[in-house]
Amino acid sequence: MTRTVLWVLAGAVLGGIIHLLVILSLPALANQSLWSGIATLGATNRVVVLPVPGPGEANPLGLDPELTYAACQIDLRKGPGFVRGTLPVAFWSVAVYGPAGTTLYSTTNRDGIGATLDLGIFNAAQTRLLAQQQLDIAQGLLIVEAREDDVMAVVRLAPAHQAVRARYEAALAKLSCGNLPS
Amino acid sequence: MIGVALCVGFGLSWYALSDGRSFGQLRIGPWAAWAAVGDPSPDPYTRAFVARSGTLHLGSSEGIQFVALTDSDGRRLERHCTYRIDGSTPVATFWTLVPVAADGTGIARPGGTGAFNSTHLARNSDGSLELYVSRTISPRNWLEITGDGPFSLVLTLYDSSTFSGVGSADAELPAIIREACQ
Numbered sequence: 001m002t003r004t005v006l007w008v009l010a011g012a013v014l015g016g017i018i019h020l021l022v023i024l025s026l027p028a029l030a031n032q033s034l035w036s037g038i039a040t041l042g043a044t045n046r047v048v049v050l051p052v053p054g055p056g057e058a059n060p061l062g063l064d065p066e067l068t069y070a071a072c073q074i075d076l077r078k079g080p081g082f083v084r085g086t087l088p089v090a091f092w093s094v095a096v097y098g099p100a101g102t103t104l105y106s107t108t109n110r111d112g113i114g115a116t117l118d119l120g121i122f123n124a125a126q127t128r129l130l131a132q133q134q135l136d137i138a139q140g141l142l143i144v145e146a147r148e149d150d151v152m153a154v155v156r157l158a159p160a161h162q163a164v165r166a167r168y169e170a171a172l173a174k175l176s177c178g179n180l181p182s
Numbered sequence: 183m184i185g186v187a188l189c190v191g192f193g194l195s196w197y198a199l200s201d202g203r204s205f206g207q208l209r210i211g212p213w214a215a216w217a218a219v220g221d222p223s224p225d226p227y228t229r230a231f232v233a234r235s236g237t238l239h240l241g242s243s244e245g246i247q248f249v250a251l252t253d254s255d256g257r258r259l260e261r262h263c264t265y266r267i268d269g270s271t272p273v274a275t276f277w278t279l280v281p282v283a284a285d286g287t288g289i290a291r292p293g294g295t296g297a298f299n300s301t302h303l304a305r306n307s308d309g310s311l312e313l314y315v316s317r318t319i320s321p322r323n324w325l326e327i328t329g330d331g332p333f334s335l336v337l338t339l340y341d342s343s344t345f346s347g348v349g350s351a352d353a354e355l356p357a358i359i360r361e362a363c364q
Contacts, residue, residue: 011183015190022195026230033236055288055296055328062237064338065288065296066278069238091275091340095220095241101232103220106241108275108341154238158276158340162295 027100034101038152043073045178049169068168070155072177076146081121083153085175088168089115091158096121098148105144121146153177199231210355213248213337245340254357258332263363264316269356274342276300281315281327282334289333291326298325311356
């Protein structure tokens with residue numbers, strides 16, 4: 001009896017170790033699903049408007065059907081990244097993700113009054129150069145420090161009515177992104 | 183011993199990333215959210231959840247997303263029933279409510295956007311909301327759903343900082359009340 005209990009206890013301890021290994025290794029094992037899903041849309045150094053699924057359609061990215069989305073993937077090894085453009089007067093937000101889907105930075109335009117997006121994304125080495133004033137950047141650039149070299153910027157824009165969705169998607173498509181000249 | 187270890191290890195991992203109420207999920211009534219999902223440095227459980235889901239999560243500045251699988255009495259949400267979403271929502275620029283099937287497919291009426299947007303909400307005189315989710319026509323605010331079987335409700339609060347600080351567990355979300363079933 002005692003021996004059985006000891007075996008079960010040993011199994012539970014081993015199970016705890018397996019559990020920790022699963023939780024800690026999952027991001028490394030599954031880290032390309034979101035990244036590669038958007039990469040297939042051709043979002044490298046280019047703004048792509050994400051197709052928002054309607055009712056009855058698969059929604060692998062979990063997009064909110066009330067919003068419009070634009071995404072751009074940037075390799076910071078080639079230089080600091082940027083996302084810029086003008087957006088309609090409505091609620092919008094921007095988030096920067098790492099390859100595993102972790103949010104590195106996010107912000108909103110708050111009361112829907114800001115219409116200009118001018119975001120610069122810098123890795124740790126570029127941020128150091130920035131601090132040493134060895135990188136020239138435009139005034140008013142919103143500086144984001146990323147701890148990873150592969151980043152993805154996603155802009156969410158909320159149309160006030162569905163009638164203006166196409167116009168808002170056209171505005172998102174006019175955003176530009178890529179690497180700043182170094 | 184090996185059997186116990188595998189059951190404990192993988193069973194606990196599955197539980198942590200699906201239910202997860204002891205592993206980092208914020209629960210308010212029937213609503214559950216991974217509160218740290220938009221943080222730049224989430225805990226290991228949230229990081230594993232992000233990797234496993236493969237969806238675009240909101241950054242912490244952009245808002246927070248809750249999911250309800252049951253009504254306020256703990257009964258699974260079923261499409262042949264009428265539900266009343268009753269109460270108030272935390273301060274947010276706006277919120278959306280999306281009914282989805284288990285695989286994430288939208289189940290709202292085809293032809294619409296697939297969601298209910300708070301900017302179109304007719305509020306009660308005291309500012310509270312009363313929104314019906316059902317297959318059959320309902321009074322006041324109505325989100326029409328289609329099909330049969332269980333479903334879940336996704337409530338996304340945009341530009342809400344209510345859940346980012348101390349005391350966020352005291353915030354209120356609307357109740358989900360089952361009215362009648364066909």
